[in-house]
Amino acid sequence: MTLKDLIDKLLGRQPSSASTAKQRLQLVLAHDRSDLNPELLEQMRREILEVVARYVEIDVEGGDVSLETEDRVTALVANLPIRATVNRPT
Amino acid sequence: MSTTRTILICSGKGGVGKTTSTANLGIALAKQGKTTVVLDADFGLRNLDLLLGLENRIVYTAQEVLAESCRLEQALVKHKQEPNLCLLPAGNPRMLEWLTPKDMQSIVSLLEKRFDYVLIDCPAGIEDGFKNAVSATREALVITTPEVAAVRDADRVIGLLNIQGVAPVQLVLNRVRPRMMTNQEMLSVDDITDILALPLLGLVFEDEQVIVSTNRGEPLTLGDSSAPAAQAYHNIARRLQGEEIPLMDPSQARRGLRARMRKLMQTKIF
Numbered sequence: 001m002t003l004k005d006l007i008d009k010l011l012g013r014q015p016s017s018a019s020t021a022k023q024r025l026q027l028v029l030a031h032d033r034s035d036l037n038p039e040l041l042e043q044m045r046r047e048i049l050e051v052v053a054r055y056v057e058i059d060v061e062g063g064d065v066s067l068e069t070e071d072r073v074t075a076l077v078a079n080l081p082i083r084a085t086v087n088r089p090t
Numbered sequence: 091m092s093t094t095r096t097i098l099i100c101s102g103k104g105g106v107g108k109t110t111s112t113a114n115l116g117i118a119l120a121k122q123g124k125t126t127v128v129l130d131a132d133f134g135l136r137n138l139d140l141l142l143g144l145e146n147r148i149v150y151t152a153q154e155v156l157a158e159s160c161r162l163e164q165a166l167v168k169h170k171q172e173p174n175l176c177l178l179p180a181g182n183p184r185m186l187e188w189l190t191p192k193d194m195q196s197i198v199s200l201l202e203k204r205f206d207y208v209l210i211d212c213p214a215g216i217e218d219g220f221k222n223a224v225s226a227t228r229e230a231l232v233i234t235t236p237e238v239a240a241v242r243d244a245d246r247v248i249g250l251l252n253i254q255g256v257a258p259v260q261l262v263l264n265r266v267r268p269r270m271m272t273n274q275e276m277l278s279v280d281d282i283t284d285i286l287a288l289p290l291l292g293l294v295f296e297d298e299q300v301i302v303s304t305n306r307g308e309p310l311t312l313g314d315s316s317a318p319a320a321q322a323y324h325n326i327a328r329r330l331q332g333e334e335i336p337l338m339d340p341s342q343a344r345r346g347l348r349a350r351m352r353k354l355m356q357t358k359i360f
Contacts, residue, residue, distance in 0.1 A: 004355035016274035022281045072287045
């Protein structure tokens with residue numbers, strides 16, 4: 001984020017078109033590079049949530065599974081807030 | 091082992107300045123005393139001849155050389171004012187099914203015996219023409235402009251070059267508009283090098299003189315042009331040879347208090 005972006009944000013103005021361009025590019029490139037389209041990613045997200053939900057109670061609304069990319073390396077990042085551990089029968 | 095540098099000039103997207111860059115870098119390297127050949131690998135839609143002003147002097151192409159119906163010397167078109175530079179068209183626009191990766195490799199290895207630099211002007215796209223050209227190169231320059239579509243396509247191309255083991259791959263950022271960049275109305279140099287994660291070999295400012303020079307078939311680097319783009323291409327040619335020359339700074343292209351304010355606004359805070 002640049003100084004101008006911060007001032008724009010504080011004043012409630014639209015971000016500069018350059019920062020919008022960068023954000024859009026980073027998102028589209030993460031998908032291009034991993035060859036995952038948004039539908040597949042959504043399906044994977046649901047399946048991951050299902051598996052995790054078997055072990056812990058998660059905040060589905062607050063959860064987020066996305067692709068992030070840095071230095072040409074793409075990572076799948078899951079951020080799943082845990083409410084409680086599910087009591088499994090022993 | 092040959093010390094020839096074989097460099098593919100590619101971009102993915104069309105119209106970002108591959109052929110212009112090939113012509114200008116070819117002339118700049120030749121002027122710096124390096125024997126250089128520019129190979130037009132885009133034989134379906136070839137234009138390198140036109141930008142170099144050599145369109146009326148092509149008799150043979152690499153195709154006839156490989157078919158042994160002429161010698162390499164006969165097919166090479168020597169530049170009138172810059173005898174260190176030769177052009178070789180890969181093929182004839184009427185023959186569309188000739189080129190294979192093996193043909194491309196054979197012609198490039200013939201050229202590597204005679205020249206210090208072999209610059210391959212790559213066709214746009216990532217189909218057969220691109221694959222043929224990649225198969226014959228060692229290094230690559232990826233040309234892009236500060237626009238989302240060009241950067242996205244450059245990213246695809248970089249991925250494919252990495253898979254093929256082409257190295258080093260360096261970036262040339264073309265058509266930079268300093269004023270738009272300082273106003274954050276255009277992706278910045280840092281944005282683009284962050285996203286593509288490639289070393290930046292040079293940046294070329296948008297320059298009307300480029301169009302004037304293509305009209306005449308005389309690349310900007312040929313004369314004593316003081317145009318910013320001419321300077322940029324000379325610098326890129328020198329950096330290719332290992333000289334350290336500082337990159338142009340788009341925010342320095344405009345001076346004064348307002349430019350300084352704009353630069354301040356561009357400061358990264360986190």
